Each structure stands twice: as structure tokens, then as C-alpha cells.
Amino acid sequence: MSKTSPDTTTNDVAEILQQKFPDSIHPDDREGYSxxxxxxxxxxxxAQSIRDDFRYNLLTSLSYVDYIDEDFFEVVYHAYDTVKGGPALNFKARTPRSQATLPSLTGVWPSANLQEREAWDLMGIHFTGHPNLKRLLTWEGFEGHPLRKDWKEPFYEEDKKPFKSRWPEGRPDRAESRLPYGMNVQYPPGFTPDGWSPEGESALYDSLSTPMTGSGVDVQAIKTDQLVVNMGPQHPSTHGVFRMAVTLDGETITRLEPVVGYLHRNHEKIGERNTYLGNMPYTDRLDYICSMSNNLAYAMTIEKMMGQEVPERAELLRVLVVELTRIVNHFWLIGFLLNDLGAFFTPALYAILERELIVDLFEALTGSRMMCNYMRFGGVAYDLPPYIGGPAVKPGDKARHMDTMKFIKDLVYERLPRAIDQLDNFLTQNEVLVSRCKGVGILPPEAAVACGVTGPVLRASGVPYDIRRSDPYSIYNELDFDVAVRYNCDTYDRYLIRLDEIRQSLRILEQIIPGLEATEGQEYWAGKRGYNVRVPTGEHYGHADNPKGELGFYVVSDGTANPYRYHIRAPSLINITALEEMCRGLKVADSVVILGSLDIVLGELDR
Amino acid sequence: MSNEAVSLHNPDYPVPEELRHNIAITTLDRIYNWSRARSVWPMLFGLACCAIEMIATAAARYDPARFGMEVMRPSPRQADLMIIAGTVTKKMVPQIVRLYNQMSEPRYVIAMGACASGGGPFKEGYSVVDGIDKFIPVDVYIPGCPPTPQALLQGFITLHEKIEGQSITTVPWYRKGEGEAIPVPVLGPDLIDPRQTALIRNVASQPPDTSDAAQEPATD
Amino acid sequence: MYGLGIIKGLGITIKHFANTYVEDFKQGIKRYTAEDRFTARQGLEAQGLFTVQYPEEKIAVPERFRYIPFLVVNDDDHPDAPGQPWCTSCGICSKVCPPQCIWIVRSTDPETGRPKPEPQEFYIDIDICMNCGYCAEFCPFDAIKMDHDYEISSYDRTSAHIYDLQKLTKPLSYWRTIAPTRAEEERTAREAKEAAKAEKAKK
Incomplete structure (x- = not known):
């Protein structure tokens, strides 16, 4: 067995692997690829060797690309070392388009589970050995695999934006007017709706109602039946349109299957048609609570590919807004976790109040409360405005006038610390919270890493893995902050770690403010500031530590103005891999709290 | 609201001068609509980004309790208003139609944001419904992506104006006979609207359009 | 101790409730009428009631606020060309638009058949627009701007939600009202550009 020394780099690992498996590994020597x-x-x-011998224990991303000209699909895996940190080990496997089959890696990394299902759903790659290879984002019976390059949607216009029909002879048409159905639908030739019955639901319930062995209950002996209960997609506690089907034994959960895709908005297909810059506002709508963080992850990915430098003031502004976003997200989460615990809306009201103040700043800075669209390749779109507020124009308008720097300082030094102390004071020792959360939903560190869980949830399981430290980006390595970590692995710790992270974010912000004052008036957007961004041929996986976990973008460029492949590694989706493990054996009411503490957002989960 | 049509005491009926301060005359319509418009309970139901702004609207700063709308009901049976807050996907639309059918009349629908109105920025995608009004009747459309809380409140006021313009004699929910439920769409190879079955059969029986099928896939 | 959480929770609610009246008592009616008090009521120092009494009072949106775009035209009292749109129908906005919701028909001179720098037709489908602001950001002529009017809900979308040239145009004075600082900055930038151009022409 080849053992790695502490200073082995990713390249060394690749070389050692090649020596070990000379026949089955070759380097990816296409230009711009690694x-x-x-x-x-x-x-x-x-994969086993990578995990066991080289300690790349966290498989974060499984991306898939359709190289239609070369006639193969490529699945790209990115594995990280949660102990040592550092960049990813990137390995790939190819399969011909006509017979797309690859062995499943779910046995090595359970985190591949949902991602392989997604690849099967959207690209039609069959993974042999996968325990539950069903469609994920679309539904059973859906025709075709949408992310294949030769698959066209009903409203298909052109392969690339900008569409030629918009200018100079742009007569508006509603896309539905082009189709006989007047709707965004298409059917395979010869399809007849008579006698069609959807198969997905019954298959789902059948698979769940098979008796489980090893659940500790002898179902036959006590002559009881297990009950399959459906929760969602319209359910007040599922944080959007998330759905889970749970098998209950009495009130105890024996199995749980998340059913997702109710907010699948084809970000990736649209992203491949869009220009690089055009994807920026779409990233706002991934995790719509943290649009700034999404912007940053995407901007960094493309900047890395372009080799674009970012001026200092832009970095400071980026960290400012990203850490404020983290605070917004965690406030929101704490408010709604309490909602799930039964304190209906009162804690959330206080949490939303703080959010309102922060989005006031975002609105004055970027023009929109939620969909900030703030970052550009090479900087940010705007500098800080002189004041927060605007002129009274409409009847009834009341103008506000708050100096921006003073607002930020008051927010960081006074208001937010006070608000977080208040939440801490009222909630942390609250007996309902303690008794509902302590010891509930245990996620051991090994399971968390295996399931690919990232972000605060992983850190609450005792794994101090934070991309801001392990693979530093922006100016985080110049900043002084601690990676918050908790060791009890339960829901209570997942609540506490959010408080810790808000405090660390405030610490970062306190270090940012002097820099913002010192760099006032400096350049905030370097580069050409053009709208037509050219990215050299190649691939890159860029990632950032978002409030919900590791948000990654795997982008393949073919040198044109539009990305060839635009894959999003969504933390929310991969974090729910661990949901069944956390909920099994607990009461059904606990699953709501556990889901709340996982912090999912559907815009990102379903994309 | 100082709108003439909205004010409750507006009799269109000659009241003697000496009685003006002692009696109020209103029509049955007006008092019926006035009370309805001030207790519209929305359904607690969010779809996407707009739901966050909807929740922000429901919080302390914008406080829909001032409109009698703070009671968000998770059950469609108790709700009067369905706010379609976000992108409607094909996978979700059967549930939405079912929820709409379960709401008791009078019921209203607000399409909040561009996605719910007409597909929004995701309209070109394969799994998005290009406007919820293809399936259920929408009363008020609020443009914006996402509409700010103030825009949503203005949408509520627009809905109140609509409610106040209705007449008890013509509203559909007092007519004889049962109202017809909207057929729930089915997930097939693509979304199947049961009302389009005949059309789908017709189109499918025609030979496929070769000009479209022969299109070359992207190569550059 | 059981019940302490409830008492603490009720305590904060009561404190918040009472603060409103304490503030009312301290400031009197001015709390709701004076202009500068609104900033205090909606800022970081807010005490007690935080609610904006929409529609009687509305939070004025900041200058950078983005909603549906509009096209800038000359004011009616412009000496040379009142009502002349600034748009040259160069098509950049329709190219950068991420969801492609802008349609432009370029004007052609009826005599020469050559394109003229003004739009013949201009459409924005506001059911697709994502309010990202790219059109305004990348317009080289300051001709398209993001409107601040968010009170545009309607009963019908089939006829009302594709904005045409007539519905999109708003005079420059309107832009100056809703975004005075930015309009002034843009004017200075344009004048500097003109001056530079004239300088170059002289040489």
C-alpha cells in the first residue's frame, strides 16, 4: 500500500495512482483539462484506493458532460480530503453515448447516490449497482434525458443566446403560440393519452411498503402493518415543495425517501444556452436566500478560468455581502427551526426583522432585496452607495436617509450582536428546544462525510471542514476567524453552530470595515467590463463555502461565448442524502425538526 | 381607502338632510363584499423565490394583519386565497390544481411574480409551466421578479377592489348545481392536460414534422 | 425550570409592544408625521412598532432599485426634439438580456432603405423579465433604465404584459426624479464624453 506523506500534492497522487493502475488510468491531457x-x-x-489510501474521503461533486462530437459521456468526480484540506482530486470516467453504462460508486461513497440518480435522469447514464436508480428531478415516464445535447425542449428556439429573432427584426411572440397545444409540452410521435396511467407513485409506495428486516421490530409477530405516509410537497414544514414518503411503524420512522424535483427549473439546460454573464442573475435564484454567496461562487469559477484578477476593494465588498448573507441565512434558519418546533412564527418574526435591515442595505447597494446580481467577473457591479434610502416620488412615499458606512458599522458592532445575544438568551435554554433537539437526529462524522454532507451540518458533526480554510478563496486567508465546530452531532448542535457561525461572521465583518474605509474610492471592477465574456477552452470546478454547504460550479468552456457545460453542485441536494440515516428510528414529528436543521432550500435542491 | 366605489356608506339613495348623521344606507352587495374583502385568508403555500418575499410580507414590517390577511391557513379548505408564489413546474401542477379544487368558494388566485404569471425567466425550460393561468383562473397578476413586499400588498389591494366589484346576484358560487372541478393534469411523457386529450391524439396521429426532427444538434 | 421559556418569550413580546407606546408618548404625533422620524422608525435604532403603514406610507425605494425597464425619451420642453427616444436600436440590451425578453425592430429610412438609429418597435415581455438590470447597465446611450414603479398588478396578462414602445417610454425628467444622483452622474459623464469627442475632432 502506498502511503501518502503530509505534503503529497494532488498531482503526486495522480502519478502514484497511475503507477498503481498503469492499465486503467491515463491523464486527461486535453488543453485546459486536468x-x-x-x-x-x-x-x-x-475509487476505493482514492478513498482509503489517499484519504480523499469526501466525494463532493459528480458532474456529467455530453461530448456529442467525440461521442461519449464523461462523468467527472471531485474528491476532497476533509482532514488535510487542499484542492480536489479530479477523476473521470467515460462511456459511449449509445450504451451509457458506468459502475455505481454508491458503495464507496454514499454521497454519489442522489447525484447518480440525477445523472441517470438528466443524461441517461445507467449506473450498474445503484440501489435505487430512479428518476430524480423529472418523473418516472418522462420522455428523454434533457441534458443530452441533442434533446430539445418544447420551447426550443436556438442553441445559443442571444437569439437572432430578437433584433433587428424582433416581433414579440409568446413561445406557446408556436405549439399546437398552446403550452410548454411535447409528446413523442404516435403517443396517445388514452389509457395512460402514471407509474411513479405506485412504484414509490410499493418500494417503501416492503417489510423491513432488521428494524428491531418483528412485524409478523405482533401482527401489525407498516404505514406509508406522504409528506409534502405542499406542507408547511417542508420549507418549500420538498416531499418525503416515510414508512411508519406506529409512530416510528423505519424508512424515509425524499422525493424531489417539484421545483426543477432546468438551471443547467438554460445555463448552457446562456452567455457566461447571463448566468449570473440565474445563480441568484438557486439558493434564493443567499443570492450573494451564489454570485461569488460562480464569479470565482469563471474568473479562475479567465485568469481574471479582482481588485482589493471588490474582494472586501464581496466578503462584506457574503458574510452578511450568511447571517441572514442563519437568522432565517433559526427562526424557521423554531417554527418547526411549534413556536409558530414568533421567533421567525424577530429573525425576519434583522433580515429586513440587512436587505435594506442590499437593496440600496444592488437594487434588489433578494436577487442581488451583484458580482461581475473581475469585481462587483457597484460601489457602496453614499446613503441608504431614496427620494420620495410616489404619493405616500417616505424617504429615508442613512449614511451607508455608519449603517454598516452600527449593524455590525451594535445591532446584530445584540440580536444574536437576544436569540441566544431566549432560545438556547428554552426547554422545548432542548428537549426536542438534544440527542435527536444524530449524524456521526463518518456518516456525514460519507454522505457528502458539507457546511454547518458537517461541522456540527465534529468535522472542522470549511472551504474558507481548507481551500481558501477571496481574502479569507488574511482574515482571522475560527471554523465553528460542534461535536454532539445532534439537532441541538446544528442549532448552536449557526449561532457560532453568525458570531464568526461578525468577527470577519469587523475586520472588513477598516479595509472598506481605507479603500474608499478605489477601483471595484477590474477588467473590460464587457458583456461578451470569452473564456478559454477547458474545465474548472469552483466552489465556495455557502451558508448551506459547498456550492460548486463545474463549467466546461469550448471557447465560445456560452458555456458548453454548466453543472451546479447544490449543497441542499447532497445534504439530504443523510436524511434517512438521521431520521430512522425516531418519531415522525422529529423528522420535521431534523429537516429544518439540515437547512435545505428548494431552488437549489431541485435547480 | 378613499376610493368612492370602495367606501361602505355610499347609498345612491336620497337621504333626507336631517337624517344624514343618524342612518347609514348601504347595499347588501357592499356590506357583503366589504366584510369578505377584509378577511381574505391566504393559503400557507410557497413554491419558490417569491415565497420568501411572501413570508417577509407576512412578517412584522409589512404586516398583512392590517388587511385582515394574517391568518395563513395550511389547509386549502379554510383558505380563500391562493398565492402562487414562485415557479410552477410540471411536476407540481397536479398538486396545485388539486389544492385549488379543494378550496371552498369563493376562492381567489394571485399569480405572484413573473414565473407564476407566464413562466418568467425559466419559461424556455422543459419542466416549467408557462403560466398557472393555463390551468386555474387567476384573479390578479403581480409582475416583478420577485415582487417586493410592497408590490405584493398592492396586489392584495387590487384583489380587494375586485372583490368589492362583485355582485351577490351574479357570483358563480350561489348558482344552482355543483361547480365543476378542474381536471387534474397527469404526468405522462410530458404534462397531459385532460382537457387536451383529443388534441393530443389528433396531433400525434399526424406524421411527424420532419423539418424539426431533422435539425442538427449543436456542434460548435 | 419549566415555564421559564414561556415567561421569557412573553416578556420580549410585551416589551416590544410597550416600547411602541413609550415612543409614542415621548415623540408624540411627530413620530408618524415628521419626515426624519420615518428613518428612525425604519432604521437600526427602531424601537417598538416596525410596521410600514402601506399604502398610507410607503418606503421610498433607493435609486438603484430595479423593476421593469423603461426607455428614456427627451422631455416635452426639449428645444429640438421633444419626445425623441434616446434609444438607437443598437440591440445591446436585447443581446445581454439573460431570459431574452426584449424584442426590437430597427427603423429604416423609407427613402434610402438604410437603418436609422431609432427603434421602430420595442417590446418587453414583463412575464419573462427577471429585473436583473443588465439592459440598463450595458446600454451605451443611457437610453434604457430600470423603473421604480412596482405598483403594476393587473387583472389580465394576455393584453397588458407585453409592454410596447408607447408604454415603455418615459421622459428624462422622470428619471431625474426617481434617481437624481445617478442622472446627474450620467449627465456629467456624457458631457465629458462629448467634450472629449469635440477635442478630438478639433485636432
Missing amino acids: GIVVSPDSLVEV
Whole structure:
């Protein structure tokens, strides 16, 4: 067994792997690409070696690309080392388009589970050995695999934006007027709706109602039946349109299956048609509570590919808004976690109040409360406005006038610390919160890493893995902050770690403010500031530590103005891999709280 | 609201001068609508980004309790107003139609934001419904992506104006016979609207349009 | 101790409730009428009631606020060309628009058949527009701007939600009202550009 020394780099690992598996590994030497290509036959073996010998224990991202000209699909894996940190080990496997089959890696990393299902759903790659290879984001019976390059949607206009029909002869048409149905639908030739019955629901319930062995209850002996209960997609506690089907034994959960895709908005298909810059406002709508953080992750990915430098003031502004976003997100989460615990809306009101003040700043800075669209390649779109507020124009308008720097200082030094102390004071020792959360929903560190869980949820399981420290970006390595970590792995710790993270974010913000004052008037957007961004050929996986976990963008450029592939590694989706593990054996009411503490947002989960 | 049509005491009926301060005359319509418009209970039901702004509207700063709308009901049976707050996907639309059918009349629908109105920025995508009004009747459309809380409140006021313009003699929910439920769409190879079955059969029986099918896939 | 959480929770609610009246007592009616008090009521120092009494009072939106775009035209009292749109129909806005909701028909001179720098037709489908502001950001002529009017809900979308040239145009004075600082900055920038151009022409 080859052991790695502490200073082994990713390149060394790739070389050692090649020596170990000379026949099945070759480096990816296409221009702009990196990593190794593994032959499908030995993929599982190599993956095991990567996990066990080289300690890349966290498989974060599984991306898939349709290289239609070369006639193969490529699945790209990115594995990280949660102990040592550092960049990803990037390995790939290829399969011909006509017979797309690859071995499943769910046995090595359970985090591949949902991502492989997604790849099957959207690209039609069959993963042998996958325990539950069903469609994820679309539904059973859906025709085609939408992310294949030769698959066209009903409202298809052109492959690339900008569409030619918009200018100079742009007569508006509503896309539905082009189709006989008047709607965004299409059917395969010869399809007849008579006698069609949707198969997905019954298949789902059948798979769940098979008796479980090893649940500790002898179902036959006590002559009881297990009950399959559906929660969602319209349910007040599922934070959007999330749905889970749970098998209950009495009130105890024996199995749980998340059913997602109710907010699948084809970000990736649209992203491949859009220009690089055009994708920026779409990233706002991924995790719509944290649009700034999404902007940053995407902007950094493309900047890295372009080799674009970012001026200092822009970095400071970026960290300012991103950490404020983290605070917004955690306030929101704490408010709604209490909602799930039964304190209907009162704590949330106080949390939303603080959010309102922060979004006031965002609105004055960027023009929109939620969909900030603030970052650009090479900087940010605007500098800080002189004051917060605007002129009274409409009847009834009341103008506000608050100096921006003073507002930020008051917010960071006074208001937010006070608000977080208040939440801490009222909630942390609250007996309902303690008794409902302590010891509930245990996620052991090994399971968390195996399931690919990232972000505060992973850190609450005792794994101090924070991308801001392990693979530093922006100016985080110049900033002094601690990676918040908690060791009890339960829901209570997942609540506490949010408080810790808000305090650390405030600490970061306190260090940012002097810099903002010192760099006033400096450049905040370097580069050409053009709308037509050209990115050199190649691939890149960029990631950032978002409030919900690791948000990654895997972008493949073919040198044109539009990305060839635009894959989003959504933390919310991969975090729910661990949901069943956390809920099994607990009461059904606990699943609501556990889901609340996982902090999912559907815009990102379903994309 | 100082709007003439909205004010309750507006008799259109000659009241003697000496009685003006002692009696109020209103029509049955007006008092019926006045009370309805001030207790519209929305359904606690969010879809996407707009739901966050809807929740922000329901919080302390914008306080819909001032309009009698703070009681968000998670059950469609108790709700009067469905706010379609966000992108409607094909996978979600059967549930929405079912929820709408379960609401008791009088019921109202607000399409909040561009996505709910007409598909929004995601309209071109394959799994998005291009406007919820293809399936259920919408009373008020609020443009914006997302509409700010103040825009949503203005949408509420617009809805109140609509409610106040209705007449008890013509409203559909007092007519004889049962109202017809909207057929719930089915998830097939694509979303199937049961009302379009005949059309789908017709189109499918025609030979496929070769000009579209022969299109070359993207190569550059 | 059981019940302490409830007492603490009720305590904060009562405190918040009472604060409103304490503030009312201290400031009197001015709390709701004086202009500067609104900033205090809606800022970081807010005590007690935080509610904006929409529609009687509305939070004025900041200058950078983005909603539906509009096209800038000359004011009616412009000496040379009142009502002349600034748009040259160069098509940049329709190219950068991420959801592609802008349609432009370029004008052509009826005699020469050559394109003229003004739009013949201009449409924005506000059911697609995502309010991202790229059109305004990248317009080289300051001709398209993001409107601040968010009170545009309607009963019908089929006829009302594709904005045409007539519905989109608003005079420059309107832009000066809703965004005075930015309009002034843009004017200075334009004048500097003109001056530079004239300087170059002289040489």
C-alpha cells in the first residue's frame, strides 16, 4: 500500500495512482483539462484506493458532460480530503453515448447516490449497482434525458443566446403560440393519452411498503402493518415543495425517501444556452436566500478560468455581502427551526426583522432585496452607495436617509450582536428546544462525510471542514476567524453552530470595515467590463463555502461565448442524502425538526 | 381607502338632510363584499423565490394583519386565497390544481411574480409551466421578479377592489348545481392536460414534422 | 425550570409592544408625521412598532432599485426634439438580456432603405423579465433604465404584459426624479464624453 506523506500534492497522487493502475488510468491531457481518466472496469477499485489510501474521503461533486462530437459521456468526480484540506482530486470516467453504462460508486461513497440518480435522469447514464436508480428531478415516464445535447425542449428556439429573432427584426411572440397545444409540452410521435396511467407513485409506495428486516421490530409477530405516509410537497414544514414518503411503524420512522424535483427549473439546460454573464442573475435564484454567496461562487469559477484578477476593494465588498448573507441565512434558519418546533412564527418574526435591515442595505447597494446580481467577473457591479434610502416620488412615499458606512458599522458592532445575544438568551435554554433537539437526529462524522454532507451540518458533526480554510478563496486567508465546530452531532448542535457561525461572521465583518474605509474610492471592477465574456477552452470546478454547504460550479468552456457545460453542485441536494440515516428510528414529528436543521432550500435542491 | 366605489356608506339613495348623521344606507352587495374583502385568508403555500418575499410580507414590517390577511391557513379548505408564489413546474401542477379544487368558494388566485404569471425567466425550460393561468383562473397578476413586499400588498389591494366589484346576484358560487372541478393534469411523457386529450391524439396521429426532427444538434 | 421559556418569550413580546407606546408618548404625533422620524422608525435604532403603514406610507425605494425597464425619451420642453427616444436600436440590451425578453425592430429610412438609429418597435415581455438590470447597465446611450414603479398588478396578462414602445417610454425628467444622483452622474459623464469627442475632432 502506498502511503501518502503530509505534503503529497494532488498531482503526486495522480502519478502514484497511475503507477498503481498503469492499465486503467491515463491523464486527461486535453488543453485546459486536468485530472485523470479511469477506465470504467476499474473505476470502483480506483475509487476505493482514492478513498482509503489517499484519504480523499469526501466525494463532493459528480458532474456529467455530453461530448456529442467525440461521442461519449464523461462523468467527472471531485474528491476532497476533509482532514488535510487542499484542492480536489479530479477523476473521470467515460462511456459511449449509445450504451451509457458506468459502475455505481454508491458503495464507496454514499454521497454519489442522489447525484447518480440525477445523472441517470438528466443524461441517461445507467449506473450498474445503484440501489435505487430512479428518476430524480423529472418523473418516472418522462420522455428523454434533457441534458443530452441533442434533446430539445418544447420551447426550443436556438442553441445559443442571444437569439437572432430578437433584433433587428424582433416581433414579440409568446413561445406557446408556436405549439399546437398552446403550452410548454411535447409528446413523442404516435403517443396517445388514452389509457395512460402514471407509474411513479405506485412504484414509490410499493418500494417503501416492503417489510423491513432488521428494524428491531418483528412485524409478523405482533401482527401489525407498516404505514406509508406522504409528506409534502405542499406542507408547511417542508420549507418549500420538498416531499418525503416515510414508512411508519406506529409512530416510528423505519424508512424515509425524499422525493424531489417539484421545483426543477432546468438551471443547467438554460445555463448552457446562456452567455457566461447571463448566468449570473440565474445563480441568484438557486439558493434564493443567499443570492450573494451564489454570485461569488460562480464569479470565482469563471474568473479562475479567465485568469481574471479582482481588485482589493471588490474582494472586501464581496466578503462584506457574503458574510452578511450568511447571517441572514442563519437568522432565517433559526427562526424557521423554531417554527418547526411549534413556536409558530414568533421567533421567525424577530429573525425576519434583522433580515429586513440587512436587505435594506442590499437593496440600496444592488437594487434588489433578494436577487442581488451583484458580482461581475473581475469585481462587483457597484460601489457602496453614499446613503441608504431614496427620494420620495410616489404619493405616500417616505424617504429615508442613512449614511451607508455608519449603517454598516452600527449593524455590525451594535445591532446584530445584540440580536444574536437576544436569540441566544431566549432560545438556547428554552426547554422545548432542548428537549426536542438534544440527542435527536444524530449524524456521526463518518456518516456525514460519507454522505457528502458539507457546511454547518458537517461541522456540527465534529468535522472542522470549511472551504474558507481548507481551500481558501477571496481574502479569507488574511482574515482571522475560527471554523465553528460542534461535536454532539445532534439537532441541538446544528442549532448552536449557526449561532457560532453568525458570531464568526461578525468577527470577519469587523475586520472588513477598516479595509472598506481605507479603500474608499478605489477601483471595484477590474477588467473590460464587457458583456461578451470569452473564456478559454477547458474545465474548472469552483466552489465556495455557502451558508448551506459547498456550492460548486463545474463549467466546461469550448471557447465560445456560452458555456458548453454548466453543472451546479447544490449543497441542499447532497445534504439530504443523510436524511434517512438521521431520521430512522425516531418519531415522525422529529423528522420535521431534523429537516429544518439540515437547512435545505428548494431552488437549489431541485435547480 | 378613499376610493368612492370602495367606501361602505355610499347609498345612491336620497337621504333626507336631517337624517344624514343618524342612518347609514348601504347595499347588501357592499356590506357583503366589504366584510369578505377584509378577511381574505391566504393559503400557507410557497413554491419558490417569491415565497420568501411572501413570508417577509407576512412578517412584522409589512404586516398583512392590517388587511385582515394574517391568518395563513395550511389547509386549502379554510383558505380563500391562493398565492402562487414562485415557479410552477410540471411536476407540481397536479398538486396545485388539486389544492385549488379543494378550496371552498369563493376562492381567489394571485399569480405572484413573473414565473407564476407566464413562466418568467425559466419559461424556455422543459419542466416549467408557462403560466398557472393555463390551468386555474387567476384573479390578479403581480409582475416583478420577485415582487417586493410592497408590490405584493398592492396586489392584495387590487384583489380587494375586485372583490368589492362583485355582485351577490351574479357570483358563480350561489348558482344552482355543483361547480365543476378542474381536471387534474397527469404526468405522462410530458404534462397531459385532460382537457387536451383529443388534441393530443389528433396531433400525434399526424406524421411527424420532419423539418424539426431533422435539425442538427449543436456542434460548435 | 419549566415555564421559564414561556415567561421569557412573553416578556420580549410585551416589551416590544410597550416600547411602541413609550415612543409614542415621548415623540408624540411627530413620530408618524415628521419626515426624519420615518428613518428612525425604519432604521437600526427602531424601537417598538416596525410596521410600514402601506399604502398610507410607503418606503421610498433607493435609486438603484430595479423593476421593469423603461426607455428614456427627451422631455416635452426639449428645444429640438421633444419626445425623441434616446434609444438607437443598437440591440445591446436585447443581446445581454439573460431570459431574452426584449424584442426590437430597427427603423429604416423609407427613402434610402438604410437603418436609422431609432427603434421602430420595442417590446418587453414583463412575464419573462427577471429585473436583473443588465439592459440598463450595458446600454451605451443611457437610453434604457430600470423603473421604480412596482405598483403594476393587473387583472389580465394576455393584453397588458407585453409592454410596447408607447408604454415603455418615459421622459428624462422622470428619471431625474426617481434617481437624481445617478442622472446627474450620467449627465456629467456624457458631457465629458462629448467634450472629449469635440477635442478630438478639433485636432
